[in-house]
Amino acid sequence: MFSPDGKNIAMLAAGANDRLVLAVMEVDKLKPKIVAGYEKTDVVFFSWVNNQRLVFGVGDRAIGDGDRDRGNGLFAINKDGSELRELIATGDTGGKFRVLNGYHDFLDVTHVPDSNDVYITRSTGTRKTPSYTLMKLNTQNGYNEVVQTPTNSVSFMIDKSGEVRVAETSEDNLSAVHYKDPKTQQWRKLIEYDNVKGHGFSPAFIAPDGQFYVTAAKKSDTVSVFRFDLEKNKLDDTSIVATKGFDFHGNFVFNKKENKLLGIHYESDAFSTLWLDEKWNSFQKAVDAALPNTANLIWGPETANNDTILVHSFSDVHPGSYLLFNTETKKFVPIGDVHPEVNSKTMSYKDFVRIKVRDGMEIPAYITLPKNSSGKNLPMVVMVHGGPYVRGGHWEWNRETQFLASRGYAVLEPDFRGSTGYGTKLFRAGWKQWGLAMQDDVTDATKWAIAQGYADPKRICIAGASYGGYATLMGLIKEPDLYRCGISWVGVTDINYLFDVTWSDTSGSAWSRYGMPLMIGDQTKDAEQLKATSPVTQAHRLTKPLILAYGAADRRVPLVHGEQFKKAAPKDAKIEWITYPNEGHGWRTLKNNVDFWTRTEKFLNENTAVK
Known part of the structure; x- marks a missing residue:
């Protein structure tokens, strides 16, 4: 995963004793450095907070569910391995100053370049009626505060300016989607529907320009991607992505510097991408021409337009490889394979x-x-x-x-x-x-x-x-x-x-x-x-x-x-x-x-x- 400025790449890699470690590599030097690695546990997820700092969680892949009595916790560290701080404990109690207990979970970063904050959730409901409290947490000093959201919220979406913008609520069989209007700072309900019988829509993405995208089956048997018109409070008439015979499943590629959605990865019988930006469409064509027998999903950094992009290449016979691709020279640099021991041939x-x-x-x-x-x-x-x-x-x-x-x-x-x-x-x-x-x-x-x-x-x-x-x-x-x-x-x-x-x-x-x-x-x-x-x-x-x-x-x-x-x-x-x-x-x-x-x-x- 690129740092927001595209100058570094963070990755999970196999370390000593086959434990997963967190490594960071400068794009122009291509020498990975382990910044978090442990003898008896694995790093199981990570995310960039800003260009200097990351958060990660840990777990033990060597034990079964019956032996797991701890969560993944949350830790923050600088890209050079300095200033490690525990933010969420792996157990029930934090115990230390400004260390939250294991009932908290990482949600998202703010996507704001100079921010050290992340968003986390705390389970506050019951199995019968689950709900979550949203909190903002500072990764340097552990300070946290509750963010106001609708009652019975079960999921949240953060926009690219770092503000919570969408919340889904659920009570019994009723679900609703709420939107926090940036003009009034008030929540308003966009839709309420029976979550068993359906007929609603699901939040999908908020673009850097504030456009709101959802998935819905509108006048079709299958689910497609639509822009939701926040002024008219309705879906656009025409979908953005619709794949005959398949419901939409995928993710969104964006760039904050260009302030727009660039493209959408999606799955039909295989994986592909709809590019809304012609420059990125040309990048895709160049990558596919060089790697013709695989699905090739490409990304760039959030806040920069570098010459180097990241390629995830995989197929039915290939577990997957990650490569860097220089869009000027058309040269590839391999980063690593998902299962290098597997012979695709x-x-x-x-x-x-x-x-x-x-x-x-x-x-x-x-x-x-x-x-x-x-x-x-x-x-x-x-x-x-x-x-x-x-x-x-x-x-x-x-x-x-x-x-x-x-x-x-x-x-x-x-x-x-x-x-x-x-x-x-x-x-x-x-x-x-x-x-x-x-x-x-x-x-x-x-x-x-x-x-x-x-x-x-x-x-x-x-x-x-x-x-x-x-x-x-x-x-x-x-x-x-x-x-x-x-x-x-x-x-x-x-x-x-x-x-x-x-x-x-x-x-x-x-x-x-x-x-x-x-x-x-x-x-x-x-x-x-x-x-x-x-x-x-x-x-x-x-x-x-x-x-x-x-x-x-x-x-x-x-x-x-x-x-x-x-x-x-x-x-x-x-x-x-x-x-x-x-x-x-x-x-x-x-x-x-x-x-x-x-x-x-x-x-x-x-x-x-x-x-």
């Missing part, structure tokens, strides 16, 4: 497809075929994403997909109905369809891969985590002739447990009271459906080999899910039961990841017999 390509399912709806999917294979009649793993109300597939390097492909497996990643990122129709078609049409989509995608000749119908395994683990169990139960085996980790086994297990982080939340009844099912009105589509009630039908894995410290899908399914399954069921005592909702530690995927490889070999 041995990785497998990922293709985006749309698959027509039984009711005529099209679902997106990514298919990866093993490199140097025939691409036909392959053993296949159907990877079902978690969420389920997220986008699962992306055109980028994925370690799990590449691991399986390197072992000879085709990998199918369907974005079944209920997935987000592809429009309202696909998303809402998944409401109350756990185990029903959502599961049918996975089944139909699997049959599509067979029909295309990619998959050997006798050697297919279904796998996934969280909701994907749920779909794995339902797939084995509903389609015993389609799948040879299943791999379910941190998977839901009873939908009612999501409501009733009091130590789950969903129990009692606004999501459980408003979102889940509408999108998953009402415990009273849909009682029979929830019972019929809960794997634990159908466990007696399990006939195929299964890996069933959980983290004992998981608060999203607690261990009881797995225990009850294992108890209800036939006594002769071939279940490989795995628990990791200190892991939560997924595996964080290298040791457990190696153990799980080693077991997975062996399990697949035993049940799909790779030829």
Whole structure:
């Protein structure tokens, strides 16, 4: 990341003992210097405060969620490593003079060149009604003050003059967007809407010139970027960025010196950029011509127009590289690779497809075929994403997909109905369809891969985590002739447990009271459906080999899910039961990841017999 003036670049890099450290490098000297590095912890995030000072947080990547009893804290340091100051403690109590406790979190910098201030938030609500207090914190002396914002605020947006300009509030199922008018210094409500049913808009960006951009689905199935006219209190008629078949997801590139928005990075089936500035469009063309096989996202410093810009280059087979590009000489200088040990030449390509399912709806999917294979009649793993109300597939390097492909497996990643990122129709078609049409989509995608000749119908395994683990169990139960085996980790086994297990982080939340009844099912009105589509009630039908894995410290899908399914399954069921005592909702530690995927490889070999 550039310093605001573009003279330095800060980065996270691997240091001693494989710990992440914070390093700073002068652009004209290209010699990184470690300014913050520790033996028993990692630097996990950072941001420039101004041209001289940075803030950063720490964490331990070597431990599981069950062992984490501290937050990331917040520390400030000069670019030369001097004047280190603790601002937010990693634990519950600060203890020192002007050190805040761990219930505070970093939000943003002020984007003002001479300011030493940053914005932080403090959790002041409850799980039932979350809310946050906004505070401004001086990184040199620790002085802090509360910033006035609307009641029940849950998120904030800082403009490029360093003032809080937008706040989102939430109470029960109602959300609202508020704007602080710079002329009156008063907050006014721009919109209020049902955050479960939608029909609102979300704040996206405030440009240096004060223009306000939002994302909304206006007269379209998909979400696009619009300018919000603050004088007329309405969206412009025409969108800034609209991608057919995809909801907008991306970020904004700006320059304060030029006082404008330069361009917008976005994702469709892959990643690209819409440039609103012709000079930057020419930079993009030059970079793409030199690096033709990757997505290339480019940035410059906030407050300068230097000849050097930063390039993030990546693809489905390349985890990513960072380079400097001189716009005058057209020369590149490599900074570093995300995973330098990965050889892109041995990785497998990922293709985006749309698959027509039984009711005529099209679902997106990514298919990866093993490199140097025939691409036909392959053993296949159907990877079902978690969420389920997220986008699962992306055109980028994925370690799990590449691991399986390197072992000879085709990998199918369907974005079944209920997935987000592809429009309202696909998303809402998944409401109350756990185990029903959502599961049918996975089944139909699997049959599509067979029909295309990619998959050997006798050697297919279904796998996934969280909701994907749920779909794995339902797939084995509903389609015993389609799948040879299943791999379910941190998977839901009873939908009612999501409501009733009091130590789950969903129990009692606004999501459980408003979102889940509408999108998953009402415990009273849909009682029979929830019972019929809960794997634990159908466990007696399990006939195929299964890996069933959980983290004992998981608060999203607690261990009881797995225990009850294992108890209800036939006594002769071939279940490989795995628990990791200190892991939560997924595996964080290298040791457990190696153990799980080693077991997975062996399990697949035993049940799909790779030829």
